[in-house]
Amino acid sequence: MTTNHYYDRDVVSIRDFTRDELEFLFNFTDKISNFSRTERSELGKGRTLGSIYYEPSTRTRMSFEAAISSIGGSSIGITDPKSSSIEKGESLSDTVRIMDLYSDVLVLRHPLDGSGRFASELSTNPVINAGSGSEEHPTQAMLDLYTIYKEKGKIDGLRIGIIGDLKYGRTIYSLVYGLANYNVDIRLISPPTLSIRKESIYGMERKLKIHEYSELPEDILSTLDVIYVTRIQRERFPDIQEYEKVKGTYTIDQTTLDKSKTDVSIMHPLPRLDEISHSIDSTNNATYFRQAANGKEIRAALLALITNEDLV
Numbered sequence: 001m002t003t004n005h006y007y008d009r010d011v012v013s014i015r016d017f018t019r020d021e022l023e024f025l026f027n028f029t030d031k032i033s034n035f036s037r038t039e040r041s042e043l044g045k046g047r048t049l050g051s052i053y054y055e056p057s058t059r060t061r062m063s064f065e066a067a068i069s070s071i072g073g074s075s076i077g078i079t080d081p082k083s084s085s086i087e088k089g090e091s092l093s094d095t096v097r098i099m100d101l102y103s104d105v106l107v108l109r110h111p112l113d114g115s116g117r118f119a120s121e122l123s124t125n126p127v128i129n130a131g132s133g134s135e136e137h138p139t140q141a142m143l144d145l146y147t148i149y150k151e152k153g154k155i156d157g158l159r160i161g162i163i164g165d166l167k168y169g170r171t172i173y174s175l176v177y178g179l180a181n182y183n184v185d186i187r188l189i190s191p192p193t194l195s196i197r198k199e200s201i202y203g204m205e206r207k208l209k210i211h212e213y214s215e216l217p218e219d220i221l222s223t224l225d226v227i228y229v230t231r232i233q234r235e236r237f238p239d240i241q242e243y244e245k246v247k248g249t250y251t252i253d254q255t256t257l258d259k260s261k262t263d264v265s266i267m268h269p270l271p272r273l274d275e276i277s278h279s280i281d282s283t284n285n286a287t288y289f290r291q292a293a294n295g296k297e298i299r300a301a302l303l304a305l306i307t308n309e310d311l312v
């Protein structure tokens, strides 16, 4: 019998999950996506999701709330620190301890690297890292890998371009760590000042083929199966003048598509600013809204697995 390795488990870093475990999640997501509403609503019955957001969120927060609701559970949460006792000076550790008393699973988004691991050490219930500084956003990578697998039918053998703010974008670190489970060719494109943090991918070159560019050469663009675009993370720049120098560096538009494979998948964790032209939203290449929809399904499956030992 297959074991549910997600039961009662923290999701702090995608590096804590093996390829088999990720694929178990993808298969379980496919399975419950075909469940009736009634079958689904049994998976999380009586379970409470507790959220603590120290930073704004649309997709992560809403998809977790929609996910727990779709499996029959409920949610409580701090969605704005100003409307909670954090505003009075309550510490992260006390906030986590208190929310742990009222919830079966905790979701935390916080501006500091290491915050997810810190919370997981304090909480008796599982903690899901919903974004820790510039460090990681593991459930985003789970839904990103699931999206690639659904769109392309495989992950092995693909050539994937990742473009934008590779220094501060936490989603791309989790994505690269997740892709290290596969045989993929990764092309990283960023302004030199926003290149990937070498210390954070130390050792990855043994598992992945990685090449870096400041401009994307057309002969490479025409070979990419996936172009994963990220926003320049204004809020993480220590000096706003540095942001002004690099904002708007890249735009994916119809001209990009004309030079790309006809079936290239354009992905983005969202929100976007000007890095993907709205003019391509209606093309089949625009994968980002399907990707966001997959977020609810992956998170529903994850919550069901974390809170039910017997699910397989």
Ligand code: CP
Pocket (backbone or CB within 6 Å): 056, 057, 058, 059, 060, 061, 131, 137, 140, 269, 270, 271
């Ligand atoms: N992709 C993502 O994390 O979006 P939000 O910041 O809106 O949650």
